[in-house]
Amino acid sequence: MSDASLSPTVAPRRFLSSLAELQWLGVAVILVFLGVTFIAPLAKVLLLSVTGDDGGATLENFRGLLATSSLRPVLLQTAVTSLEVTLACLVIGYPAAIYLSRLNGWRASLTSVAILFPFLTSSLVRTFVFIVLLGRNGVFNSALEWLGVPGAPFKLLFNQIGVVIGMTYVLLPYMLLSLIGTMRKIDHTLLDAARSLGASRARVFWTVYVPLSLPGVAAGAIITTILGFGYFVTPAMMGGPGERMIAQMVEQRILVMYDLPGAATISVVMLVIVLTTYAAAARWLGLSRLMRPQG
Amino acid sequence: MSDRMTPAARGDRVLAGYAWLVLALLVLPLIALIPISLGDSPTVSVLPDKLSLRWYREVLGGAEWRSAFWWSLATASVATLISTSIGYLGAYAIVHSQSRLKGMLEVLMLMPMMVPTVIVAFSTYVLATWMPANATWLMISVGQGLLGLPVATLIIAASLRGIDGTVIRAAVSLGGDRRQVFAFVTLPMAIHGIVSAAALSFLIAFDELLIAVFLTRPGIETLPVRIYDSVTYELTPAIAVVSVFLMALVCLAMLAGEVIRRLAANAAVNAPQ
Structure with a gap:
């Protein structure tokens, strides 16, 4: 124009x-x-x-929160959970994405349908089905018992393992879309060139393929970590009683305790963490790349 | 395994098998909802002892589920209108502006996606306290519209970027005025993006839980809120029935997206040169 x-x-x-x-x-x-x-x-x-009980400006809310309340353990729990979920998504997704990114024609279409269908389906629905599957008498435990795995049936619901499994299932499509989007753009003649220059397959993979796929890994990992950090649905439905994740803390303060300043204080802590992560990631990768998980 | 297979080829085959397994694990749990929904007893099970449509009757006949569905449909429709129209305006400005401030506009439009959903829900809750009580359902729509806005903006911007500027100039030099150029050139060329944006924002709004939980009042309960409460208090196959309906909705949206994409591609190919 x-x-x-x-x-x-x-x-x-x-x-x-x-x-x-x-x-x-x-x-x-x-x-x-x-x-x-x-x-x-x-x-x-x-x-x-930053408003005190008397209506004046104060930092007392933050001091109180950091000193006495349960914020620190929940914050730690939230960070650990989101990192565990990200790691699980990456370990499960990366090898699959290597193969899926090479597909063409109907196989590629099938792949995108198989990823987009769960991606677009309500996270409530996806969490609900995992509550059914992971139950004591669920399919998963029945299969383990049938295989004779010692210790089965396991308690997989309303604890940390259940939350991590459920969230990994919910967030895996983001990771896959990000990885496949980047891996599709990798120029395979570079791999052939490295091979013809005498590098072993393992060496080509580690020194050429993995570095070229890193932008997708980084974008997928950041999106999964940030979404996992603020996630509510799965931990609330699968985590059992109590506040496991920080988003639940905010929700409890608004709906149950009716403590809006408390909810606001936790929100600000959350906002600072998330926006700092975004700012650092955007500086490194560019904002538009982060925002387009489809690659 | 044949002896002639090289280790590399065998490795490729293992990788392929693993990848298809991951895809199967993504889709199969959702497929499992169909047998769960066909159970006869109040307990949920993937392999029910006796198949029946009992819970379908219960959900379709129950006033509560039906009212929740209509509330979701109403709030999500208004939310879609909000995110698509505001998203179009924003995308247009981002794509066509040469201003140095456009980066700031882009960040502003993407904000609701960067801020954790629970905080967007909290601020919508604050917004609703400023508004009259009978505007509550509209505030649910506004909050859900905010959540869909970044996605809508990104998709519409991508489709606007794909429009060749010379086509617009040609239309103008052939005497088209602003409204005609928009109606007969820009809109048809961007329609795929606009429809995808609308479909995605509809799904985001229709599935949204926290805003609806914060703003829910007696008589205003959306489908996700109802599902959430049901999972917490009574785990029955009714939730699976609703899930099957929601998945059918997703299939419909994906199919519609594909049809529109094909039509748009055909139109582009068949357009008079």
Whole structure:
């Protein structure tokens, strides 16, 4: 569009300037809408976190939270869970993505359907089915007992293992989409070149393929970690009683304890952690790459 | 395994088998919902002793599930309208603007995706306290619309970037005014992106739990809230029945997306040169 001025006709230029006006109108609509529905309430949340009982500005909420409450163990638990889930997704997804990224034709279509179908299905549904499958009398434990695995049936529900399994199932499609998107773009002539120069298959894999796939690994890992960090549905449904993850802490304070300043304070801690991670990742990988798990 | 197979070829075969196994593990649990939904007893089991449509009757005949479905449909439809229209405006500005501020606009539009959902839900809760009580369902839509906005913006921006600027200029120099160019050139060329964006934001809104949980009132209960409560208090095959309906909805959305994509591709091929 920038070369419109080179056009011999005047009409496009006038047209474009009228479009520019319209564009500003559009931006104004966006700013008003997001300002009222998102920025202002978010600012109110930030404000709540630094408001004391007497209504004055204070950092007492943060001090209280860090000193006495259960924030620290929950924060640690949340971080550990999201990292465990990310690692599980990566270990399960990476080898599969190597093969799936090479497919063409109907196999590639089948692959994208098999990933997108769970990806688009409600996370409540996906968590519910895992509650059924992982139960004491569920398919998983029955299979283990039938195989004669010692110790079966295991307790896989309402504990940490269950949450990690459930969240891995829910978040694996993000990792797969990110990995496959990057691996598809790897130029296979580079691998052939390395082979013809005498490198072994293992050496080609570790020194050529893995480095070229790292952007996808990084994007997938960051998305999975951040989504896992703020996840609510699966831990709330599979985690059993108590506050296991930080999002549940916020929910409990709003709905059960009716402690809005407390919820706001935890939200701010969460926001700082997540946005710092995003900022660091965006500096490293670029924001647009992070936001497009489809690659 | 044949003796002629090299270790490398065998390795490839193992890798292929593993990859298909991972895909099967992604899809099979969802397929398992079908037999679960056909159970006859109140306990959930993948292999029910007796198949029946009892829980289908219970869900379809139950006023509570039906009302939850209609609430979800209503809030998600309005949410889709919000994310698609605001997303279009934002995508248009991001794609066509040369302003240095457009990076900031992009970050602003993507914000609801970067901020954890529970915090978006919290701020929507705060927003709802500022609004009259009878606007609660609309605030659920607004919050769900915010969650779909980043995805909608990204998809529509990608489809707008694909439009060749010379086509627009040609339409204008042939005498098209702003409305005609939008209706007959830009819209048909971007329609695939707009429809995909609408479908995705609809699914995001329809499945959204936390905003609806925070804003739920007696008489306003969406499907995810109802599912969430049911899982917590009474685990019955009714949830599997609802799940099967939700999966059918996803299949429908994927099919519609594919049909539109094909139609758009055909239109592009058959367009008069």
